[in-house]
Amino acid sequence: MRKIWKKIILVSMLLIAAVSLSACESYGNELQNKNAVYKKVNASKTIIWGVRNDTRLFGLMDIKENKLVGFDIDLAKAITKQMFGKDGKAVLFQTSSKTKIPVLKNGNVDALMATVTVTPERAKVVDFSTPYFNAGQSLLVPKNSKIKNVKDLNKPGIVVVAVKGTTAVANIRKFAPKARVLEYDDYGQAFTALKAGQGQAMSTDNGILAGIASENKGFHVVGGTFTHEPYAVAVNKGEDKLAKQIDKALKELEENGTYDRLMHKWFDGIPGFSIKEAER
Amino acid sequence: MWSLLTDNWQTFLIGFWNTVCCSILALIFSLIIGSGFAILETNPNKFWRTIAKIYIEIFRNIPLLVIAMIFYLVIPQFWFKMNGFTAGTIGLTLYTSAFIAETVRSGIESVGDGQMEGARSNGMTYWQAMRYVILPQAFKIVIPPLGNQFVNLIKNSSVLAFVAGFDLMYQGDVIASSTFQTIPTYIIVGLFYLILTLPLSYYMQHLENK
Numbered sequence: 243m244r245k246i247w248k249k250i251i252l253v254s255m256l257l258i259a260a261v262s263l264s265a266c267e268s269y270g271n272e273l274q275n276k277n278a279v280y281k282k283v284n285a286s287k288t289i290i291w292g293v294r295n296d297t298r299l300f301g302l303m304d305i306k307e308n309k310l311v312g313f314d315i316d317l318a319k320a321i322t323k324q325m326f327g328k329d330g331k332a333v334l335f336q337t338s339s340k341t342k343i344p345v346l347k348n349g350n351v352d353a354l355m356a357t358v359t360v361t362p363e364r365a366k367v368v369d370f371s372t373p374y375f376n377a378g379q380s381l382l383v384p385k386n387s388k389i390k391n392v393k394d395l396n397k398p399g400i401v402v403v404a405v406k407g408t409t410a411v412a413n414i415r416k417f418a419p420k421a422r423v424l425e426y427d428d429y430g431q432a433f434t435a436l437k438a439g440q441g442q443a444m445s446t447d448n449g450i451l452a453g454i455a456s457e458n459k460g461f462h463v464v465g466g467t468f469t470h471e472p473y474a475v476a477v478n479k480g481e482d483k484l485a486k487q488i489d490k491a492l493k494e495l496e497e498n499g500t501y502d503r504l505m506h507k508w509f510d511g512i513p514g515f516s517i518k519e520a521e522r
Numbered sequence: 523m524w525s526l527l528t529d530n531w532q533t534f535l536i537g538f539w540n541t542v543c544c545s546i547l548a549l550i551f552s553l554i555i556g557s558g559f560a561i562l563e564t565n566p567n568k569f570w571r572t573i574a575k576i577y578i579e580i581f582r583n584i585p586l587l588v589i590a591m592i593f594y595l596v597i598p599q600f601w602f603k604m605n606g607f608t609a610g611t612i613g614l615t616l617y618t619s620a621f622i623a624e625t626v627r628s629g630i631e632s633v634g635d636g637q638m639e640g641a642r643s644n645g646m647t648y649w650q651a652m653r654y655v656i657l658p659q660a661f662k663i664v665i666p667p668l669g670n671q672f673v674n675l676i677k678n679s680s681v682l683a684f685v686a687g688f689d690l691m692y693q694g695d696v697i698a699s700s701t702f703q704t705i706p707t708y709i710i711v712g713l714f715y716l717i718l719t720l721p722l723s724y725y726m727q728h729l730e731n732k
Binding site for chain 1: 599696704724
């Protein structure tokens with residue numbers, strides 16, 4: 243009998259620990275000082291940017307040079323310099339689709355420039371700057387595929403690969419409810435699964451897919467865009483001053499031509515992609 | 523946390539079910555395969571010993587994730603199609619079977635040589651001696667380490683999350699990334715794993731005491 247009590251006490255202690263841990267999180271968010279990150283960033287003139295490392299054209303780890311390259315990376319550095327002049331320092335923190343919002347919420351990064359689409363659900367937990375890029379969801383298929391647009395996906399037996407935590411997953415469920423969606427941790431894994439025949443199409447934003455297609459000759463982007471996905475810089479909830487500061491820097495970069503130069507640097511000559519559509 | 527559980531009740535349950543299915547399948551098959559290789563490894567014939575050794579060393583020394591990825595990505599490209607659940611379960615089975623083989627082998631070896639000699643001199647064949655004399659004693663000895671392997675197996679089934687096998691961890695990832703309630707989601711996932719592993723640990727302790 244005593245042994246059973248011991249077990250019950252052990253299990254209930256575990257439960258209490260779990261519940262109090264989760265309570266910690268929500269309590270911590272409420273206590274957080276408004277604009278604390280804004281003050282910290284302006285005092286140190288350093289911004290820790292959450293960026294992608296698996297997305298060609300936006301944020302990719304260049305293995306040869308061991309350095310992150312992409313439009314998001316360049317823009318993050320340019321914004322930092324615009325905000326703080328020469329002393330401004332941009333620290334790059336690598337995130338994935340799955341972890342980008344959590345690392346922003348727990349304070350590991352100050353701001354996210356990581357192909358984050360503005361959505362009403364996300365706006366409840368983070369604050370957004372004005373959009374810096376207009377993407378739209380599209381499809382990547384093998385060149386011999388019969389799939390031409392999103393309507394072709396809406397059949398039983400069709401499997402679409404996507405990345406966990408992206409808006410693409412919910413959109414496919416909306417536009418092609420009969421298709422099955424398999425979710426992976428990053429774009430590399432999702433594309434490898436597509437190549438291995440685990441799905442018939444991969445779906446995410448057109449810019450990202452264009453980046454993959456430009457490196458893999460057997461695949462192409464089809465169907466145009468069927469959603470509107472504006473990318474914006476995300477900062478933690480309550481950091482409205484930082485968001486405004488980033489907005490201002492973004493506007494200045496647009497006026498002095500840096501933004502346009504970066505757009506052309508990364509997206510000139512990418513097939514199936516229009517800079518005009520993407521520019522803010 | 524409670525509302526997270528009630529809102530996503532079905533998703534968690536699907537994940538839990540898949541984890542249970544994967545664990546049971548992998549448990550049964552890895553026990554069979556593992557015991558088979560353990561018997562081969564203690565066989566007097568050197569040829570069988572070498573075969574068993576090669577199998578065990580390969581699957582024991584490659585990370586589980588790599589094995590699962592090979593079954594998920596490489597084999598469908600060249601041979602036949604298989605989904606994430608199948609690939610993950612096969613990978614988990616082979617990986618665990620190597621550890622079980624080593625565990626059972628140590629059990630067989632800890633049964634004294636005299637047992638085998640006695641059985642053989644009483645007219646039993648090698649296989650009869652193995653089946654009726656050695657193995658029953660060996661399994662009794664290895665119950666505690668075997669229980670550890672089973673608990674590890676259940677926890678390792680989270681490898682299914684990386685090959686889209688719709689297990690508990692996969693569903694947890696999906697819920698965490700769509701609700702942004704990261705910590706509560708993973709706590710719930712952890713509790714679900716405890717529901718599976720705690721009773722198993724206690725049952726193993728109970729068997730030990732018997």
